């Protein structure tokens with residue numbers, strides 16, 4: 312694996328996995344999928360200041376450079392790109408807007424977050440010029456916004472979605488999990504329990520009730536939202552909605568956690 316600091320050292324047409332580091336098994340699955348798609352896998356590590364609402368969150372974001380290099384190397388990454396701030400954001404670089412979808416759910420609780428995400432991803436795509444880029448379903452709203460971005464900019468980049476990787480007990484892997492103490496780690500299972508309860512419900516209405524009921528039942532968990540939405544535009548799902556997804560977010564001891572799950576409740580239920 313080659314470690315590069317300038318995008319000029321990368322050739323076009325790779326499979327690209329953008330990350331903010333603090334790599335874990337979830338990222339490994341993205342790298343492995345990228346490797347199946349191409350012999351030339353670029354991963355970037357750039358903690359993007361634009362997508363953090365405040366300085367404190369940015370400072371608290373975990374940074375594990377040595378482990379990241381090891382994990383990337385052992386998971387099929389051929390080029391690890393560690394860009395400088397100046398390369399990503401040259402003076403006067405314009406900020407993009409994520410539009411309406413960027414303002415609801417995650418976007419409503421984290422003002423400007425998705426504007427920062429689409430801005431950096433557009434710039435990374437411009438510099439890397441990949442043929443395919445892989446994103447995790449864990450951040451489902453982000454994935455939808457990236458798909459919209461590629462359509463809006465008319466980019467010839469395939470966006471591949473990788474399923475959420477979970478711990479043995481169901482907790483979705485996230486770089487933020489390291490900030491949970493043991494008690495919060497146990498309580499964090501509420502997200503998976505709520506989604507799973509919704510997934511086995513017989514119809515949409517009972518799925519919505521189950522999701523809310525479990526989400527509100529956990530001491531210590533401050534629920535932000537728990538909703539079943541249309542995957543297309545994140546509007547509230549109805550019985551007619553083809554592709555339904557339950558989404559949930561909240562805080563445990565100051566740590567924000569999100570998760571989601573496909574709802575196969577059937578088109579007419």
Ligand code: PAF
Pocket residue numbers: 329330331357359362428431432450453
């Ligand atoms: O999902 C992430 O890690 C980040 O939002 C991304 C896509 C690398 C942009 O900074």
